[in-house]
Amino acid sequence: MVYALAINPDPHIMRLSGNMKNTIREGLNRNFGSYNALPHITLLSFEAQEKNYLNILAEFKKVLAVITPFQLGFAGYGDFIAKKNCTFFVKPDDDSSDAIIERCQKIGSLFDKSVRRKYIDSWKMVVKKTPHMTLARELTEKEVAVCYDVTPTDFSESFFCKYFVIRKFNEQRGQFDILDTIELLGRDYMEGEQTRLF
Template identity: 30%
Template sequence: MEKYSLAIRPSDEIVFKVKQVKSLLREESRTFFRSQNSEAHISIFEYEVGERQGRVIANTFSRLVPSLRPFVINYKGFNHFQNGDYYTFYIQLNALASNIIREYASIIKKECRFSLKNRCSIPHMSVGRHLNQNQLNIAYGLFKSFEQTDFCNSFVLRKFNPLRKQYDIIANMPLLGTDNSKGQLNLFS
């Protein structure tokens, strides 16, 4: 079984800024946290399937994603989720972009016959996961705002690399706003 993720990769500029945020949080908290080495992204779905099923899902994505329209994402500061005694500190998105991402996820999930774990009920870009209370306090002390605008014109398909313990991008799927239902582009034949 292989682990995959459909996600949004922000611009190189934003990836760089998020890397700096993670690095400073790691330095100041002096403690490892989950996601500290992960490249900036917004998760849409995750799934675990065999290689053949992985190709079928990838081809479904490659047919559906081009029919979606590009859109603007405004990043609007920091927030967090709580899960038991731990927290996820993240960069939040504006409401319009969040709604578009959820709508696109719904369209894709409806067309895909495999089980996809929805990771975008509240679309966000994680800075650190599994933070303790002290790390969360440090994060809020360090970072007051994150105001950036990005243009999302593609989704990326990522595959988990067990050697690096990170996801690698294996395909970039453009959002074109076109009807691609008549012919399917097979990226993974």
């Protein structure tokens, strides 16, 4: 099964993103990749057998208890241009991007390597340089230009991020479902198995 650790924005930004997706669909006069997906920022993805999920979840809860909540701000749009598959997205501001990358690095360093070896088949850190919240993908380069034209000239919103979510790919729907919401507690991390049981 395919899973992902992600950030979900607050309901207000969810609504704004949904409205922009509708505007983009009208501008393109077609559906597009990610139209039906809830807005999110993917942090990492992993593959694992379903029977191992609870062990993985327990480790994520331990690690995310160390992660500090933070203010996440968005500042405008960006794109990934490729020959056949372009993406249009909302981008976090520079401070928020740095905060996301820093937290992902911390998750990677603290997550128990023995748990990864035993229960996880593959692990990919998605956020390395450009955290983003996709609005539309599977676009042509010309369609990306349309996205810039039809969306509001500025997107400047923020929310206090105090949870990460684990999402699981639903093969029937072709979309990810939210399995668990994990609170960021900002607790101190100490070496040793006993002190890691929060």
